[in-house]
Amino acid sequence: MDVDDSNIRSMSPSSSTPTEQFDVILVGAGIMSMTLGAVLSELEPHWSIGVFESLDRAGRESSDAWNNAGTGHAALCELNYTPQDASGRISPAKAIGINEQFQVSRQLWSHWVEEGVLGAPRTFITGLPHMSFVRGDAHVDYLRRRYENLARQPVFSAMRHTEDPCTIDRWAPLLMRGRASDETVAATRVEDGTDVDFGAMTRQLAAHLDGARASFRHRRRVTAMEQDSSGCWSLRAVNTATGEQTPMSAKYVFVGAGGGTLKLLQSAGLPQVRGYAGFPVGGQFLRTTDPETVQEHHAKVYGLPRPGAPPMSVPHLDTRVVDGERAVLFGPYASFSPRFLAQGRRTDLIASLRRDNILPLLHVAQDRRDLVRFLVKEVAASRRSRADQLFDYVPAADPERWELLTAGQRVQVIKPGPAVDGKPGRGQVKLFGTELVVSRDRTVAGLLGASPGASTAPEIVLRTLSEVFPEKRAAWEPRLVEMIPSYGRALNEDPRLLEELAEATSRRLDLG
Template sequence: MSESVDVVLIGGGVMSATLGTLLKELQPDWNIVAFERLGEVAQESSNPWNNAGTGHAALCELNYMPNADDPSKAVGINEQFQLSRQLWSSFVDRGILDEAETFINATPHMTFVRGEKDVAYLRQRYETLKEQPLFQGIEYSEDSRVINQWAPLLMNRRRAGEPFAATRVPSGTDVDFGAITRQLFRHLEGQGADLRLDTEVKKLKKKSDGTWDVRYRRRVGGATGTVNAKFVFVGAGGWAIKLLQSAKIPEIKGYGVFPIGGQFLKTTKPELVEKHRAKVYSQAAVGAPPMSVPHLDARMVEGEGSLMFGPFATFSPKFLKTGRWTDIVAQVRMNNLGSMLKVGATNLDLVKYLVGELMKNFSKKVDSLREFVPTAKGDDWELIQAGQRAQVMKNGKLQFGTEVVSSADGSIAGLLGASPGASTTVSIMLDLLSSCFPDQKAAWEPKLQELIPTLGQKLNDDAALARQATGITAEKLDILG
């Protein structure tokens, strides 16, 4: 006979950790079981070495503003990140998260471009964004002396006469999503939640009463079992599609995912780390997915500073870094095959880009780094493998965002996609609460408002409110720029 619980969370990443913590705050009496197939949480996309740690607020990422005159998407991404900042601030106040410095640090966000066309674009982008309340403080320069003060590694021995420009936002952040995940799960266990590591969910089956049987297998010893849950969240990264297909919900029909891996060059050499205290993004190569925009990032993980440059795209048929070689084939169904073939036929630029990336050896990757850091030496850097991302394929198109797929009755939901991912976790989970728990929404509203004071308001529409809200979270999280 299976055990019965209120909520099952599948996957030990920041998405499951955030949703579980919110539900425990909103409904303390609910029983929660979380499954993670590995021996620790935060070992896939949430691990700090599997992502760039950028608190994505569209301060420096050009792909969120392809039209320099239209800030709407950039503003929307920033609004979402402000929700994360407010919730993290509340969690620090309540002791749910540790001191802010253990997971977030003030790190200016910069954009650096070269060539007349990109300089003109960045200049116009700056003119547009400086009028937006959430982007107050953005700076722009085409002066090598100014940019050298912002990021010396970028300008040392830069070729004379080359057009270049940069923007800088001092209020940017570097985030260790692995630390957030571990701290939230630790709190959840302290509140009675049951975290089961080394346990892989094999199948989801809906019962006639609307609940779900979650069938699992222990990876050590092979013991099997079943947990019956009223609600299931599939936050399993690339494996989410496999489990949602297992659940046979009609809403997953037509979906497929395309796995893209990544590598970074990394250094902890003190003399380099000291000279670069920013995250610097540039333009993506033709055909490159948004998550492959080149960037040079200052990182702070467990108190140690480092720099990362990349990513360099890799290809593996696995949906997770620790996935299976058959993943890409196992997802194929009659209802998504046509869409997936169309994606392959209409994304030749992406195929060309991936082939070019796969042909780069270490020396070529250091050459790419030298476009950012002209004085870079290969001996100072090492190559590390980053996480796997599974980009959504739907209706014959490759999508570069995140998407929640939920059943009509709201009893199960899963997250597909990647960027901006972890930075907008709170916004994604709030939307999920509204769609999957409509009957509880009114009762939960006061608590949610307490945790996120500006919930339901657009900060960018009210300059005074934006200054107040961002100022409070900057102080509480100790990230004053």
Template sequence: MFRARNDQRLPFGTRNGSTTVTETQHTDVVLVGGGVMSATLGVLLKELEPGWNITLLERLDRVGQESSNPWNNAGTGHSALCELNYSPAAADGTVSTAKALNINEQFQVSRQFWASLVSEKKVPNAEFINAVPHMSLVFGEKNSQYLAARYDAFKREKLFERMEFSTDPAKIWEWAPLTMQGRDTDEAVAANFSPEGTDVDFGALTEHMVNYLTAQGVEVRYGQQVTNVERESDGTWTVTVKNRLNSEGHTRLRAKFVFLGAGGGALHLLQKSGIPEGKGFGGFPVSGLFLRNTNQATAQQHNAKVYGLASVGAPPMSVPHLDTRYVDGKRSLLFGPYAGFKTNFLKQGSLLDLPLSLRLDNIYPMARAGLANMDLTKYLIGELRKSREERLESLHEYYPNAIGDEWELITAGQRVQVMKKDAKKGGVLQFGTELVSSADGSIAALLGASPGASTAVPIMLKLLQQCFPGQFGRWEPRVKELVPSFGTKLNENPQLADEVMAHTAGVLGINN
């Protein structure tokens, strides 16, 4: 389908007298954004079509510095082992495993892909992932009954067969001592424990993949602010780029396929593309704060990601959790998140991002979604009013003996929740990711947040199937080499599940 075109290339930043010449350069694929999504898609395309020319554009001076940065997310290998929002109780008290199973299946796909990168020496090591058990922890009799029902439903599923349940304080102390030290012994408490959980440094993983892409001839440009995306008469796309590092004017890149993987910044670019499929989408930004503890004496006492229940009205991304983190080889603790609100769509974005995203086609859906989520508005107002003492009080619920002076408040990543048209409700707020592509598959954008990075591989494989249906059949054998279970549900194939999970655990060094 693609053939590299190197005509009309001019030296970068060429000037004509005193005026900067606007260049038009040609490539096959443009990836906008240097996060884990673009990196994943870039690696897949290089494996499937080595001859294609790919250009990756990043507005900052390094890749993986927005949502993929380890301090801008919880680093959880989201596999629904501990996230209770994936398995809410029905009115009759029963718990469905369907959504959690889907999330776990997706994470297993990512895990297989990462293991293939390590075993094929495409990334130098597996230090970006560590074995960290996942736990769910609840308080009170009613919540304990719910967790017991959840365990009863999940223990029959192959992907959750190692999950344990306990209401015994001594056993929970064994799993996560800090959560029990200083706790009232009369308090009803219950926990699920899954030893196969992980902590992932998505920033390090992104850097590894981009380094591999660079070695394969992919051009990675830093300081590149994409200012426009427009379709040409021949169906190709022109991406207009401003150099933020040296102000050398604008460059135009002509490409046959464009991926908008710029996190919150993807919405503006999707709108500029003008494709009908992008109409009606809006975004609601929510920033996150965490308490961080880098005291090694304390951090070494805790090796788990402990998730609780979200507050009423809180979005799923605001579920409280006490996490073990491994960043740059050091263990730390994070607790949060505490929600905040700013109108920028990226952490290093502009406060004008939200108002500039308003369009005639999305104002009504956004208004309807907002009216239907007033509890979220009340929650955010409450979070913004919280003092440090109140934040520490939340920490003490999960770590009673926490010493406040050991914890610093850090600003984490910026998430943009998707708001979109809905035939019945007018507009809805969506807490997952949304893959939007043109009818001809020549441009695609990824909107939204959680579970995000953990399911980057299945999301990008879905993109390839959606945008390149004609080529995917030819690509599938290589896809199955990278992801052996591709097209198969591991939960429904116990023997394959055992083989795949044992292999990936061994290659990634996460046997537990």
């Protein structure tokens, strides 16, 4: 049974416990920390790295296979990356950026497969078409204009579009069986999408690091961090099984603790997170392993969000491949739990409140009534209303063959807005992108954030390393180019290199 460290936080470690010293400490062993550790161990093989993880193994929180949807987010199907403005204009910029970030992921993962850091590609990645699907005249019109806009961009040149129900039926029969023949529908499709088991990938990276490249301490929950006069960071971790405390120190700390990050950055007293709050939103999916359904679906199909729904609640119908087994997943449905991590505590939300973040939190509750209404409705959703949403995508579904699955927790970051007339700005909820927080002296970095998350971990790690170690950029560049041939280049502006790398990474990752 886990020790409740909230009661022992004030205990100081026994003076006989030696302080473990590292060059870099990684807090948490999810996809972010493991990607950072694996990249850093290639760039600086002699640095000592300590990994402190509160659970018994790596990748068991948001990064675990069924705690997320496993979409390799490359903006091939997610409509929330291409919203239209009030005049109906659609900008491709965000979608191009996400796609270029995912190209970085593909290159790094290919490099790691070649080097034996990651195992056989089929153990963590599966090639799968990515589709967008919409209904009704206005949405069909939007999808057509989006397609015309994106297909001009080299990174989306392979996108296909149809408004023909028979073609959609061929692409994804589950969408069309049982659908009224007079319903207006449209879809786009890109063959070169992926489903990724981020849990398996995280554990493969952890296995590679553990031992010669990093020292892992499992079941150690970091409870506090403090900077001493020399600039080094002292951290305290509690053994969640015995309650024993471990003191450790490092010059650099990376907080990749997912939902636990905000609390630790607050405990470090970082002024950059003053006024920040977190609001936990859980996710649920319907999953079926019914052989007939699984056999008929081979794609990830993303739709448009329901009115008032935040981007992370965009419905999608996905083929998943986990541990070699296929399943079909639909969702997500939002749920509420006050925990900041799936295996966190009921007191997480209350414990995160500070004098400086209550107001921004209340502002969001007041200004984003659409979000609040959406969450309340989702939490109250009955089995029947969940099934109704499933029928929108799988009209002939038999709800009895779908089980409800609880996925990971997301902590939506709430930031105080920019000051207006000398008064603190109103709180704003960050719904998109991962925010990198770096201390002024560049000794602590932490990740707070939302989608696209795990898919773009390599790019986020490169950004982290570049901000924390600017003086190393030139020395590291040749090695980074070996690992990621497009390093520092915008692939959408270099179609030849894009094609070359797409082919090479497809081959190395066995994407078919």
